[in-house]
Structure formats: structure tokens, C-alpha cells
Amino acid sequence: MDLIWDGLREAVRILRTGDNSIWSITLRSLLVSGSAVLISLVLGILGGAFLAFKDFRGRNILLSLVNTGMGLPPVVVGLMVAILLWRSGPLGHFRLIYTPAAMVVAQTVIAAPIVTGFTAAALRHLDPRLRTQLYALGASRPQMLWIVLWETKLPLMAAVMAGFGGAISEVGASMMVGGNLAGETRVLTTAVMLEVSRGDFALAMALSIILLVLIFAVNAVLTAVQQQEKT
Amino acid sequence: MAPKLSLRDVVVRRRRAEVLRVESLDVHEGEVLAVIGPNGAGKTTLLQVMALLERPAQGEVLYDGARARGHELSIRRRMALMMQDPLLLRRSVAENVAVGMRMRGVSGDKRKARTNRWLARFDVAHLAGRSARKISGGEAHRVSLARAFALEPEVLLLDEPFAALDQPTREALLDELAGALGETGLTTVFVTHDRSEALRLGDRVAVIVDGRVRQVGPTAEVFAAPADEDVASLVGAETIVAGRRVASADGIASVRVGRHVIDGLARDGLPDDVLMVLRPEDVTLMKPDEHRPESSARNHLHGTITRITLLGYQARVSIDCGFPLFALITKQSLEEMGLAPGQEVAATFKAHAVHLIARGPSSVGDRQAD
Numbered sequence: 001m002d003l004i005w006d007g008l009r010e011a012v013r014i015l016r017t018g019d020n021s022i023w024s025i026t027l028r029s030l031l032v033s034g035s036a037v038l039i040s041l042v043l044g045i046l047g048g049a050f051l052a053f054k055d056f057r058g059r060n061i062l063l064s065l066v067n068t069g070m071g072l073p074p075v076v077v078g079l080m081v082a083i084l085l086w087r088s089g090p091l092g093h094f095r096l097i098y099t100p101a102a103m104v105v106a107q108t109v110i111a112a113p114i115v116t117g118f119t120a121a122a123l124r125h126l127d128p129r130l131r132t133q134l135y136a137l138g139a140s141r142p143q144m145l146w147i148v149l150w151e152t153k154l155p156l157m158a159a160v161m162a163g164f165g166g167a168i169s170e171v172g173a174s175m176m177v178g179g180n181l182a183g184e185t186r187v188l189t190t191a192v193m194l195e196v197s198r199g200d201f202a203l204a205m206a207l208s209i210i211l212l213v214l215i216f217a218v219n220a221v222l223t224a225v226q227q228q229e230k231t
Numbered sequence: 232m233a234p235k236l237s238l239r240d241v242v243v244r245r246r247r248a249e250v251l252r253v254e255s256l257d258v259h260e261g262e263v264l265a266v267i268g269p270n271g272a273g274k275t276t277l278l279q280v281m282a283l284l285e286r287p288a289q290g291e292v293l294y295d296g297a298r299a300r301g302h303e304l305s306i307r308r309r310m311a312l313m314m315q316d317p318l319l320l321r322r323s324v325a326e327n328v329a330v331g332m333r334m335r336g337v338s339g340d341k342r343k344a345r346t347n348r349w350l351a352r353f354d355v356a357h358l359a360g361r362s363a364r365k366i367s368g369g370e371a372h373r374v375s376l377a378r379a380f381a382l383e384p385e386v387l388l389l390d391e392p393f394a395a396l397d398q399p400t401r402e403a404l405l406d407e408l409a410g411a412l413g414e415t416g417l418t419t420v421f422v423t424h425d426r427s428e429a430l431r432l433g434d435r436v437a438v439i440v441d442g443r444v445r446q447v448g449p450t451a452e453v454f455a456a457p458a459d460e461d462v463a464s465l466v467g468a469e470t471i472v473a474g475r476r477v478a479s480a481d482g483i484a485s486v487r488v489g490r491h492v493i494d495g496l497a498r499d500g501l502p503d504d505v506l507m508v509l510r511p512e513d514v515t516l517m518k519p520d521e522h523r524p525e526s527s528a529r530n531h532l533h534g535t536i537t538r539i540t541l542l543g544y545q546a547r548v549s550i551d552c553g554f555p556l557f558a559l560i561t562k563q564s565l566e567e568m569g570l571a572p573g574q575e576v577a578a579t580f581k582a583h584a585v586h587l588i589a590r591g592p593s594s595v596g597d598r599q600a601d
Contacts, residue, residue: 129318136282136312137331137382140304147330151321 003201010202011209021183026210029187032100033168036107040115040163043108045156048119049145053131063120069113074106078176081106085177098179103187106173111163118159122152157222164218168211188214233296235260235418236281236386241290243276243442251276251442253290258386263412263419265433265450267426267465273442274422278390281420282312308335311384315391317375319363324355327363328378335382349377353407369400376404380411387412387419394424405431426466430454430508431588438462470509472554476501476587483529483582489553494529495585505587511547513584514558517577518568528579532556536574539565550576 014022051063083089085097085105096102126148134144149156171189178185180194188211195204234257243251251273258264258281268274279285280292283303292299294306311331319327328346337345350356353373358366363374372393379387392408393401409432412419421432429436429450436453438446438461446458454466474486474493484497486507493507519533534552546565550556556578570576 127316127318129314129316132279132284133312133314133318135284135307136310136314136388137378138304138308138335140334143334147320 007201007205011206014203014206015209022206022210024183025186025188025191025207026214028100028185029168029189029211030214032103032174032187033107033164035104036111036167037115037160037164039104039108040111040167041160043112044115044159044163045119045149047112047116048121049123049149051116051120052123066113066116066120070117072110072113073172074110074170074174075172075176077106077109077170078173081109081173082176097177098181098185100178100185102177103174103185106177107167107170110170110173111167114166115159115163118155118162119152122155122159123148125155126152154226157226161219161222165215168215232260233293234258235295236420237293237296238277238280239291239293241280241287241292243273243280243285244288249442251280251287253277253444256437256444256447258418258420260418261416262434263421263432264435264437265429266420266422266437266439267424267429268439269465270424272439274424274439275390276442277439278312278388278420278422281386282310282388283307284312309384310386310388311379311382312388312390313375313379313392315394317371319371319374322363323359324361324363324366324374325350325359327374328381331378331382345381345383346377349381350374352380352411353377369396369404372396372400372404373407376408376411380415385418387417389419389421391423393428408432426454426469430469430471430506436466438465440465467510469511470507470514470554470556472507474505474507476503476505484587486585486587491532491553493532493585494582495587496582498587501587502589505589508586508588509556509580509584510586511557511559513580514556515579516548516558516560516564516568516570517579519575519577526579527581529582530578530580530585532578534576534578536570536572536576538572539570548576550578552578 047066051059051066081102082097084091085094085102086092087095087097096105130151131144131148134147139147169189171193174180174185174187175190175193178187178190180186180190186194188207192204192207192211195201195207236258238253238256240255241251241253242249256277266274266277276285280287283292283299283306286300294302294309299306320330322330325346328350329342332342332345346359347356350359353376355366355370355373355377358370358374363371366374375392379389389408393404396404405428412432419432421428423429433450435448436446436450437444438453438458440461446453446462451471453462454469454471472488474488476484477487477492478485479497482497483494484501484505486493486495486505488507495507515528532552534550534556536548537551537555538549540547540549541562542559544562546560546562548558548560548565548570550558558578
């Protein structure tokens with residue numbers, strides 16, 4: 001128990017005194033995962049709308065693949081992205097391996113199926129006659145899509161929350177494609193892993209607290225917006 | 232002048248099965264075309280094709296005489312469709328009315344003015360700021376009507392707009408719709424399975440059965456002379472004639488129809504120019520030489536049988552009493568009375584059976600009275 005209490009006390013002290021390296025790790029985590037979620041939103045909304053509205057052969061197989069993608073193990077994603085971005089790999093000439101961009105790619109692969117799956121489910125749940133009504137009101141295709149997305153913004157916010165949670169909390173893929181380089185690709189999760197391996201539980205706890213607070217803050221804001229919309 | 236909207240050799244298939252085939256159907260500028268048919272007949276599909284929301288497997292939709300193909304969006308923006316379910320968005324009532332105008336590029340000031348005007352016209356101006364999710368079914372239909380009229384379309388398409396509502400609300404909304412259509416003179420296609428709605432609103436009627444248009448014509452003609460048995464059963468083969476109220480007393484309105492004065496139940500607010508609607512099964516026939524028994528029926532007319540149509544165990548008897556009157560009797564009665572075309576006959580019916588409705592500016596009765 002002492003280990004926990006001492007660790008917690010030390011973690012709080014570190015957070016209060018502040019350490020530039022901790023805040024730069026935090027900022028990098030936010031930037032990498034935020035970028036991945038933004039890209040995933042664009043890909044996921046377009047992909048989800050396509051899967052929800054377009055009737056084509058093989059749609060169910062594609063939906064099953066997306067649903068499988070929602071639970072992709074991050075280490076597997078890390079391995080795939082690492083192979084692609086490895087210097088001798090097919091996309092090696094972009095020289096992205098061990099950069100934050102590689103981590104954005106990996107986290108996008110993790111978050112995009114989540115956003116796609118949630119979007120497709122939300123849009124398929126809508127009354128199909130609504131699209132007909134919107135076209136009859138004079139909507140172009142982009143106008144129709146914009147309005148139905150606005151109508152489903154509550155479940156779409158859940159998609160953002162789930163996508164952000166999946167991206168910022170994964171460690172395997174970031175470690176593999178980012179390399180956990182100090183000052184370059186170290187993010188909260190990889191830093192926690194490193195500090196635990198070094199036996200610095202207090203610092204690991206401080207970083208974990210920041211990670212939890214970040215996830216809580218994003219979810220709290222989105223939940224508040226959701227609740228406001230419901231009333 | 233070319234019809235406002237035309238269908239030519241249109242075929243719609245679903246999963247390889249043909250669900251609609253229309254060789255030719257025109258909607259003329261300023262008219263209300265009522266489309267009636269049983270459930271599953273293809274009425275909604277027909278309307279979706281007209282609204283350019285479904286592209287037929289074959290054939291063409293013409294708008295102002297020109298092919299609509301390739302110009303669907305711009306033509307859709309000149310029409311409005313009101314469906315059975317208002318399908319309002321999670322926004323305020325006013326925003327719901329404005330959304331279509333916004334998509335059509337109507338400026339902010341005009342949007343606001345039209346929204347206010349039509350919400351007020353359909354008595355829902357007080358709901359403008361309220362969430363569309365927090366209004367009643369009847370109110371939502373009023374908002375849906377306001378949304379359609381605020382678009383100021385050239386063609387209004389209505390797909391059984393009030394079918395889901397209770398009778399009093401439906402009656403009230405039909406009255407308001409009829410009023411708004413009268414004011415605007417909008418070219419309208421009104422799909423319904425209720426023949427009384429078609430009678431009330433339609434200048435012309437198209438009857439659709441099994442995906443085919445069986446008969447199209449002025450409402451009075453289609454109701455008075457159905458082309459086939461299916462159409463006859465759909466339209467109920469009713470007597471519809473124009474008349475003028477000459478007296479009202481004790482809840483009874485006396486209406487002059489040709490040389491006859493017919494008693495019917497008076498309704499509040501009934502104007503003097505009316506249509507008399509009588510269902511054939513409410514008419515009792517007697518031989519004219521028979522002693523007229525004392526009865527509570529207030530209406531007794533004499534006429535000549537012009538036609539007898541056998542419908543299974545029943546017979547539809549057409550009588551000329553100065554206007555066409557239809558009676559439905561059993562085949563047994565027909566044989567026992569020995570009725571035949573050319574014979575004189577007496578018809579009686581109660582005032583309760585006489586349905587008096589307001590005569591519109593271009594309603595069926597004008598043609599019927601010719």
C-alpha cells in the first residue's frame with residue numbers, strides 16, 4: 001500500500017511543480033491523437049454514409065470487416081503500419097517511420113473503423129424516408145448528407161468519444177511505429193510504459209493521471225453537449 | 232400549352248417485378264389531380280416518379296414539355312412533396328419550415344417572411360420557436376403543410392398527407408388544404424385511398440389499380456361512369472350533383488337539384504352552393520304504380536332506368552331523374568321487381584343519406600350539372 005500512496009503523493013507533487021517534458025508529452029499526445037481522430041472523422045463519416053446509404057453487392061461483408069476493424073489489436077496495427085513505413089517497405093521513401101506522422105497513421109487505422117462503424121449504424125437507424133423528404137425539399141446530395149449527419153449528431157459524438165478513447169489510449173502501435181523517442185515521438189502511453197519498466201512508478205502514475213483527466217475532459221465536454229441537445 | 236407534368240411510357244420495376252406501368256398521364260397547370268387506388272396499387276411509386284425521386288426503368292417524365300432527365304435537382308426545386316409522415320427535423324418549427332427554402336437559395340429576409348406567413352396561415356405561428364419534437368401530430372402536419380407552401384412550388388405533390396390522423400383533425404386539415412389550394416391555384420397531385428378526399432379536392436381523378444392507370448378523367452365522370460368493376464368498387468359509384476340550398480329548418484337543408492328539391496342534413500357553415508353526394512346502397516327503388524307506403528324517408532323521386540349493371544349478387548341501377556342517380560339493389564330484388572332499362576321507377580332515400588358538401592370553384596358538380 002505504501003507504494004501506491006507514496007507514488008500518488010509524488011505524482012501529485014510532480015503535477016503541481018510541473019515539468020516541461022511532461023507537458024510536451026501531453027501536448028504531443030493530444031496533437032497526435034487529435035489529428036488521428038480528425039482524419040478518422042472525415043474517413044469514417046464518408047465511409048459510414050457510403051455503407052449506410054449505398055446498396056451494393058458485398059456491403060454486408062464490408063460492414064463485417066469494419067465491425068472487425070473496430071476491435072483491431074493495436075499491436076497488429078503497429079506491425080502492419082511499421083511494415084508499410086519501414087525504410088525498405090512499400091512506403092519507406094516517405095521516411096515516416098519513428099515520426100509523429102507514423103503514429104497519426106497508426107492511430108487513424110485504429111480510430112477510423114470505430115467512427116465508420118458508429119456512423120453507419122447511426123445513419124442506418126434513421127428513417128430512410130427522411131432522405132427522400134430532404135431530396136424533395138430540394139437538397140443536393142451534399143446538403144442531404146450534411147442534414148442527416150446533423151440529425152445524427154448525438155450518436156456521432158459517441159463515435160468521436162470512442163475514436164478518441166481508442167486512439168489516445170493505445171500503446172502498442174505508437175511504440176512500434178513511433179519508437180518512443182524522447183522529445184520526438186514519446187506520448188503519454190509510451191512514457192508510462194517506459195517509466196514502469198524503469199521502476200519510476202510515481203512518474204508513471206502522474207502521466208496516467210494526466211491521461212485519464214484528458215480522456216475524462218473530452219468525454220465530459222461531449223457528454224454535456226449531448227445532454228444539452230437532448231433537452 | 233404543354234402539360235405541367237407528364238409521364239410517357241413509364242415502367243418501374245422492383246427486383247425485376249413490374250410495379251408501375253403508365254403509358255400516358257398528364258397534370259395540367261392549375262388543376263388538382265387526385266390519384267386514388269387501393270393500398271399497394273403503386274400510387275406512392277407514381278408520385279415518387281413524378282417528384283423525380285425515383286428514376287423509372289423505362290420511359291420519360293416531362294416537365295413543361297421538356298425531358299426532366301439530367302435536370303432532376305433543378306426541377307425538384309420547383310416542386311414540393313408532402314408525405315404521410317411530416318418527418319420534421321430536430322430543430323425548431325420555424326427552422327423546419329425554412330430548411331427547404333435555405334437549400335433552394337431563398338434569401339434570409341424572404342425565408343423569414345414566408346415562414347411567418349405560412350405558419351400563421353395554418354394556425355401554428357405560436358409554435359415557431361418550439362422544438363419540432365415537442366408538438367402534437369396534428370400540429371406537425373400543419374407545420375408540414377406550411378413547409379410545403381412556403382416553398383412556393385409550381386407543383387405540389389401530396390402523398391396521403393392526412394391518412395394517419397384521426398377523423399376530426401383530418402377533416403379540419405382537408406378544409407385548410409382546400410382553402411390554401413383555392414387561394415394559390417397550385418398545380419397539385421393528391422394521392423389518397425379515400426374517395427371522399429378525391430371528391431372534395433380533385434378536379435380530375437386518376438384511378439390506379441395493380442400498377443396501371445385504369446381511368447383518368449374529370450372527377451364527376453369517373454365517379455359517375457367507372458370504366459370497369461375495379462374502378463367502380465373504388466369510387467363507390469356515387470351520385471354527385473350540384474345544387475343550391477333553398478331553405479334550412481330544424482337541421483334539414485332543402486336543396487334544389489334540377490326540378491327536384493332534396494332534403495339533406497344541414498351542417499354548420501354550409502354555403503348555399505353545394506354538392507349532393509348519395510351512396511347507391513342508400514337508395515330504395517319501387518315501382519311507380521305501387522302505393523307509396525308511409526315512411527320516414529323524406530326524398531321521393533321518379534325517373535327512368537337507363538342502365539343495369541350486374542355486380543355479382545348485386546345490381547347497379549342507373550336512373551335518369553333529371554340528373555343521374557344510382558341505386559344498388561340485390562339481384563333477387565331486381566328479378567322480383569322485373570326492372571329493365573327504359574322502365575319508370577320511383578327512388579326514395581332518407582335525408583340522413585344525403586351528404587351535402589361545399590361546392591368548390593371548379594368542383595365536379597359544375598360539370599355534372601351540364
